[in-house]
Amino acid sequence: MNRREFMKASATTGAVLMTGSLSLAFAGELKPIQLLKPEMGSSNPLMQLLWKRKSLRQFTSEPLSGEVLSNMLWAAFGINRPDGKRTAPSAKNQQEIDIYVARAKGLYLYDPKANLLNPILAEDIRGVTGRQPFVKEAAVNLIYVADYSRMGTHTEEEKLFYSAADTGFISENVYLYCASEGLATVVRANIDRPALASVMKLRTDQKIILAQSVGYPIKTS
Numbered sequence: 001m002n003r004r005e006f007m008k009a010s011a012t013t014g015a016v017l018m019t020g021s022l023s024l025a026f027a028g029e030l031k032p033i034q035l036l037k038p039e040m041g042s043s044n045p046l047m048q049l050l051w052k053r054k055s056l057r058q059f060t061s062e063p064l065s066g067e068v069l070s071n072m073l074w075a076a077f078g079i080n081r082p083d084g085k086r087t088a089p090s091a092k093n094q095q096e097i098d099i100y101v102a103r104a105k106g107l108y109l110y111d112p113k114a115n116l117l118n119p120i121l122a123e124d125i126r127g128v129t130g131r132q133p134f135v136k137e138a139a140v141n142l143i144y145v146a147d148y149s150r151m152g153t154h155t156e157e158e159k160l161f162y163s164a165a166d167t168g169f170i171s172e173n174v175y176l177y178c179a180s181e182g183l184a185t186v187v188r189a190n191i192d193r194p195a196l197a198s199v200m201k202l203r204t205d206q207k208i209i210l211a212q213s214v215g216y217p218i219k220t221s
């Protein structure tokens with residue numbers, strides 16, 4: 001099916017057939033729509049990055065340059081509009097996710113307004129940011145921490161749901177930035193949270209959601 005036929009078929013059926021018995025029962029006369037193959041050689045930069053997005057877990061010890069670190073953090077959750085809104089969406093614009101940055105030199109907290117990394121701890125805590133051995137090798141481990149004190153009167157369940165969803169968007173921004181720069185990255189849930197929270201001296205209403213390792217990849221061939 002070429003593009004013209006596809007447009008015609010879409011207009012005729014008007015909707016995409018959903019799977020699952022309930023949806024099928026309501027689909028009536030609708031027919032499946034054969035989608036076009038994703039374009040490999042697309043000139044759209046986002047399409048090119050999505051082809052490259054993946055998790056990698058082998059890192060060299062090379063530190064990230066100031067330029068890469070700055071751009072990565074802005075891509076992750078920087079401010080992209082005059083009203084202070086960010087590169088990733090956040091539920092009710094609560095902006096509850098803080099990004100802590102664990103580097104060999106120490107632990108920092110990203111301040112997007114001042115465009116600063118504020119020092120928190122002069123200690124290399126990369127090894128405590130996850131249970132997998134590679135975490136201590138990655139140049140940077142981002143730790144996504146939800147500050148529940150910014151989340152109003154939601155229930156605990158809602159706070160966790162929103163924080164997890166919001167973190168997913170930030171993490172994907174980092175994945176796409178890494179794909180654009182040839183960096184290795186993996187988002188991680190396998191964390192000893194009480195141990196990490198204790199080292200980071202977090203308050204009880206600050207919750208570690210996920211971590212994400214970033215660095216230069218070990219070339220395998």
Ligand SMILES: Cc1cc2nc3c(=O)[nH]c(=O)nc-3n(C[C@H](O)[C@H](O)[C@H](O)COP(=O)(O)O)c2cc1C
Nearest residue numbers: 053054055056057130132186187188189190191210
């Ligand atoms: C919420 C979440 C938690 C994850 N936790 C870990 C983890 O603790 N350790 C790890 O090595 N990978 C972790 N991953 C990465 C997945 O294993 C990876 O995305 C999956 O295998 C698919 O591979 P891909 O990212 O290359 O497509 C996690 C991914 C997500 C979305």
